[in-house]
Amino acid sequence: MKSSYGQYCPLALAVELLSRRWTILVISRLLDGxxxxxxxxxxxxxxxxxxxxxRLTELEDYELLERKKLKGQRGYSYHLTEGGLALExxxxxxxxxxxxxxxxxxxxxxDPAFLAWSMHLRMNTEMMPEGRTVIEFLFxxxxxxxxxxxxxxxxxKVEMCLKNPGYEADVFVFADxxxxxxxxxxxxxxxxxxxxxxxKLRGSPDHVKAFPDWLMLSALAKYKRMx
Amino acid sequence: MKSSYGQYCPLALAVELLSRRWTILVISRLLDGxxxxxxxxxxxxxxxxxxxxxRLTELEDYELLERKKLKGQRGYSYHLTEGGLALExxxxxxxxxxxxxxxxxxxxxxDPAFLAWSMHLRMNTEMMPEGRTVIEFLFxxxxxxxxxxxxxxxxxKVEMCLKNPGYEADVFVFADxxxxxxxxxxxxxxxxxxxxxxxKLRGSPDHVKAFPDWLMLSALAKYKRMx
DNA sequence: CGGTATCCCCCGCGATACTG
DNA sequence: CAGTATCGCGGGGGATACCG
Numbered sequence: 408m409k410s411s412y413g414q415y416c417p418l419a420l421a422v423e424l425l426s427r428r429w430t431i432l433v434i435s436r437l438l439d440g441x442x443x444x445x446x447x448x449x450x451x452x453x454x455x456x457x458x459x460x461x462r463l464t465e466l467e468d469y470e471l472l473e474r475k476k477l478k479g480q481r482g483y484s485y486h487l488t489e490g491g492l493a494l495e496x497x498x499x500x501x502x503x504x505x506x507x508x509x510x511x512x513x514x515x516x517x518d519p520a521f522l523a524w525s526m527h528l529r530m531n532t533e534m535m536p537e538g539r540t541v542i543e544f545l546f547x548x549x550x551x552x553x554x555x556x557x558x559x560x561x562x563x564k565v566e567m568c569l570k571n572p573g574y575e576a577d578v579f580v581f582a583d584x585x586x587x588x589x590x591x592x593x594x595x596x597x598x599x600x601x602x603x604x605x606x607k608l609r610g611s612p613d614h615v616k617a618f619p620d621w622l623m624l625s626a627l628a629k630y631k632r633m634x
Numbered sequence: 635m636k637s638s639y640g641q642y643c644p645l646a647l648a649v650e651l652l653s654r655r656w657t658i659l660v661i662s663r664l665l666d667g668x669x670x671x672x673x674x675x676x677x678x679x680x681x682x683x684x685x686x687x688x689r690l691t692e693l694e695d696y697e698l699l700e701r702k703k704l705k706g707q708r709g710y711s712y713h714l715t716e717g718g719l720a721l722e723x724x725x726x727x728x729x730x731x732x733x734x735x736x737x738x739x740x741x742x743x744x745d746p747a748f749l750a751w752s753m754h755l756r757m758n759t760e761m762m763p764e765g766r767t768v769i770e771f772l773f774x775x776x777x778x779x780x781x782x783x784x785x786x787x788x789x790x791k792v793e794m795c796l797k798n799p800g801y802e803a804d805v806f807v808f809a810d811x812x813x814x815x816x817x818x819x820x821x822x823x824x825x826x827x828x829x830x831x832x833x834k835l836r837g838s839p840d841h842v843k844a845f846p847d848w849l850m851l852s853a854l855a856k857y858k859r860m861x
Numbered sequence: 862c863g864g865t866a867t868c869c870c871c872c873g874c875g876a877t878a879c880t881g
Numbered sequence: 882c883a884g885t886a887t888c889g890c891g892g893g894g895g896a897t898a899c900c901g
Contacts, residue, residue, distance in 0.1 A: 455876070455877090
């Protein structure tokens with residue numbers, strides 16, 4: 408493979424693999440515990456299946472990943488090896504660095520599918536009602552096909568839906584996607600944004616009041632932006 | 635720039651910049667204290683000047699790097715900003731990870747120019763004679779044009795030469811480049827390799843005896859290979 | 862020395878369709 | 882669902898020459 412740098416330097420050897428497009432993101436999903444193909448894919452919606460498969464194969468070739476045949480169903484289960492797991496603190500530090508210092512977001516970066524995926528992993532189900540709770544998000548500032556999604560909590564098990572799940576929503580959230588993501592990333596305070604009418608909630612008063620506590624926000628929200 | 639991932643995810647925003655070819659290596663040289671163009675270039679011999687300049691410009695655009703006009707001479711002085719310096723532990727951890735887990739070297743990775751550059755930064759001048767000491771390395775296993783280089787210590791100031799510096803060498807080192815790099819990286823013991831005749835030294839007995847102590851080896855040599 | 866400018870090739874990647 | 886296969890393009894980057 409000609410991504411090589413022609414140097415024995417350990418940093419160059421590391422970067423040769425890690426700097427391939429999507430690779431770090433794939434590893435990040437694996438570190439998050441995703442173990443099946445489509446599970447990984449949902450967390451990286453914009454990679455093509457063929458390229459995802461290629462990346463997984465490369466990681467396997469480098470012995471950072473093992474793929475095991477699943478019993479009883481098609482497909483494989485993917486798990487990082489010791490070498491892959493050893494990347495955890497590097498990937499986390501890169502994410503924190505990104506939160507601190509990476510460029511500002513622009514409109515191209517506001518993929519709702521990824522937001523939905525992130526959110527469904529970080530709902531504070533302890534604070535949510537028992538049984539089924541359905542939240543419908545309706546965004547402006549995104550293409551029509553992606554302007555809404557649903558988060559469904561059923562007794563602690565949270566799912567995301569990009570298509571109408573068929574249940575009536577308990578809470579509706581209206582916002583410009585940028586405003587919402589700024590809250591999600593910890594740049595703005597949700598209560599202020601609600602008061603400023605940047606985020607509008609509809610539903611029963613109890614639910615609407617409780618809603619802000621249902622969101623744990625991005626795991627990186629606690630790291631403040633530098634400069 | 636279309637290296638974007640279409641995600642607001644801080645990790646994706648970080649990787650979008652950091653995973654460009656050569657970028658991490660450029661940052662690494664800057665972290666090592668290289669501040670001028672050709673100084674950086676010597677530490678990354680295989681990048682083309684135009685691409686190096688492009689990478690520096692990108693880092694500047696992302697405000698990780700400042701270029702200041704030099705007074706009294708052409709060119710600029712390059713310095714990492716706070717955001718760039720904040721990458722230090724990430725880059726170091728990646729290098730350590732590479733030493734632990736990256737793929738094995740092969741013949742394509744054994745660039746003598748880079749070895750020379752690495753060595754001249756890590757000579758133990760305290761252990762070397764006063765005045766001028768010239769070491770000539772002669773390697774097998776590399777293209778003829780690059781099969782020798784010189785390391786010159788003059789009272790603690792070490793320079794590397796890819797062309798004959800004109801001084802008679804005090805010590806000659808003959809080795810296959812792979813054998814030598816395995817020592818340099820800490821995979822093999824230099825004394826054993828000398829005894830096994832894998833590394834041959836010629837010169838005055840005092841110099842030959844002292845030579846192993848002149849090398850500090852790679853800064854990563856202390857990290858042992860895993861698996 | 863310290864960069865710029867140009868040219869062109871190759872292949873990485875995106876898109877899409879397909880299959881068990 | 883869990884991947885495979887194919888195809889075509891765009892531009893990233895390698896090589897090289899140039900310039901003050």
